[in-house]
Amino acid sequence: MSKSWWLEDLPPLHSARVFSPDIEIIGAGVTGSSCALSLARAGMRVRVHDAREVAGGASGRNGGFALRGGAQAYDKAVEFLGRDVAREYWQLTEEYLERLAALAGDALTRTGSLRIAADDEEREELRAEYEALRADGFHAEWRDKLAPPLAGRFRAAIFHPPDASVQPARAVRRLAEAAAEAGAEFVEHHRVESLDELEAERVVVATDGYPSGLLGELEGLIIPTRGQMLATEPLAERLFAMPHYGRHGFDYWQQLDDGRIVVGGFRDAALDTEFTDVEETTAVIQDALEQFVASLVGRRLEVTQRWAGIFGLVLDFLPVVGRHPDDERIWVAGGYSGHGNVLGFMCGDLVAQALLGGPHPLLPTFDPARLVAA
Secondary structure (H helix, E strand, O other), X not given: OOOOHHHOOOOXXXXXXXXXXXXXXXXXXXXXXXXXXXXXXXXXXXXXXXXXXXXXXXHHOOOOEEOOOOOOOHHHHHHHHOHHHHHHHHHHHHHHHHHHHHHHHHHEEOXXXXXXXXXHHHHHHHHHHHHHHHHOOOOOEEEOOOXXXXXXXXXXXXXXXXXXXEOHHHHHHHHHHHHHHOXXXXXXXXXXXXXXXXXXXXXXXXOOOOOOOOOHHHOXXXXXXXXXXXXXXXXXXXXXXXXXXXXXXOEEEEEOOOOOEEEEXXXXXXXXXXXXXXXXXXXXXXXXXXXXXXXHHOOOOOEEEEEEEEEEEOOOOOOEEEEEOOEEEEEEXXXXXXXXXXXXXXXXXXXXXXXXXXXXXXXXXXXXXXXXXX
């Protein structure tokens, strides 16, 4: 019951053997695999290490949402970053969502997503975000009337047409396969305990919320946070056609093609226990998830699997991407605050482009040094 639904029946990965790597990457999730793919295609010798298997961490343990944008609501990002930077950031995530769709193949389905309001206060917040998105030219639709089983329970919603449902582990495995075909080496089931073990002159730490022990004073500033999920028995009726998320992201769910519902969240039911790197489910949150599903569908459903994953939370809700402030050898990419499927893919490539000598103009916005300065 503790194995993620997404990690079932994945084929083994075969990769080349790389001698004298130019760059080594710690973490074979979406970030590390994306970074490896870009570097290998540019002709770099790349070796990727993971303590488990490709996508065995958060990349194979999340809600399966591929969303544009960052972890903040768009109107809040405009206030925090300024309109020009926020617009460029959102546009960039849309571009990378398109790229991910092309690489993921049938592991990603363009369904759109529905961000829903649980009460009138959240409805007003969603409306402000919707107006800001529309004002800056982003495609979004306002939904005042919701169909059952959402009707009567939720107040309104924003439909985001670009978004998608993704089988995250399978999508990441395809990134890794493409990187391996381009010449990258993947060393699975090998935890790097010290940088002294590594040969390359440059190292990318791409473990997001999982502590690596390699980041010095940055360690812990990307806060390990547990996300719990469950999967139900398949339902004959089709109730949810896309990813749904509400209550400021504390509730999220979707219905898969086979009819089962995967649901996560309710971290706020026990916040004192969920800032942790321990990948265990707890009775309090699992019970809350079961009750939530029962209230959505009108009856208790059999739970077939339960699992947890660790993501990296950052207090300003911006990714942490760039050179380590105290060690020129180390680069870092992580801190997606629960939005890692697209942001991780994007940030892995942004690190790769910077290592290849072409840093993106947005990279200073994500500079790891800001965490230490704060």
